[in-house]
Amino acid sequence: xxxxxxxxxxxxxxxxxxxxxxxxxxxxxxxxxxxxxxxxxxxxxxxxxxxxxxxxxxxxxxxxxxxxxxxxxxxxxxxxxxxxxxxxxxxxxxxxxxxxxxxxxxxxxxxx
Numbered sequence: 001x002x003x004x005x006x007x008x009x010x011x012x013x014x015x016x017x018x019x020x021x022x023x024x025x026x027x028x029x030x031x032x033x034x035x036x037x038x039x040x041x042x043x044x045x046x047x048x049x050x051x052x053x054x055x056x057x058x059x060x061x062x063x064x065x066x067x068x069x070x071x072x073x074x075x076x077x078x079x080x081x082x083x084x085x086x087x088x089x090x091x092x093x094x095x096x097x098x099x100x101x102x103x104x105x106x107x108x109x110x111x112x
Contacts, residue, residue, distance in 0.1 A: 001096040001109060002070050006061040007033065007089040008081040013059045019080040020063070023072065026112060029062040038086055058089060064096055064112050 008016060013030070020028060034055040044051050065073060074091055082088055101111035 001064060001099065001112065002067055003094050003096050004061075004063045004065065004070065004073055004077075005092040005094075006063075006077045006081065007035070007058050007091075008061065008077070009083070009087065009089065010057050010059050012081045016061065016077065016080045019076050020061070020073070023076050025063060025065070025073065027063075031060045031062075033058050033060045037090070056087065064099060066109060066112075 006016075010032075017028075017030065034057055036054050036056055044053055061077070063073060070093060074093070077091055098107060099109075099111040100107050104111075
């Protein structure tokens with residue numbers, strides 16, 4: 001099993017969520033997050049003083065899936081979250097050693 005974490009622009013939340021549900025993703029966790037990367041934020045003026053806002057709002061999708069579904073999910077994320085501009089986000093893929101469903105005690109892929 002793998003865990004896919006995608007950090008995307010906030011305006012991509014609904015289109016990406018709908019695309020993932022259409023691709024029959026069984027479940028996901030979505031969080032509102034702040035961070036910075038190559039985008040490094042922007043400058044604004046507040047009461048005549050320049051303020052650097054270096055934490056950019058983003059949306060984080062977390063999905064745990066079978067190894068053979070990873071590439072299709074990554075392609076779906078790219079197709080619906082990519083604008084070609086700085087700040088589109090990142091996708092991280094890492095192994096998951098074990099999953100346990102709390103309600104039933106099921107383990108492994110049955111728990112996903």
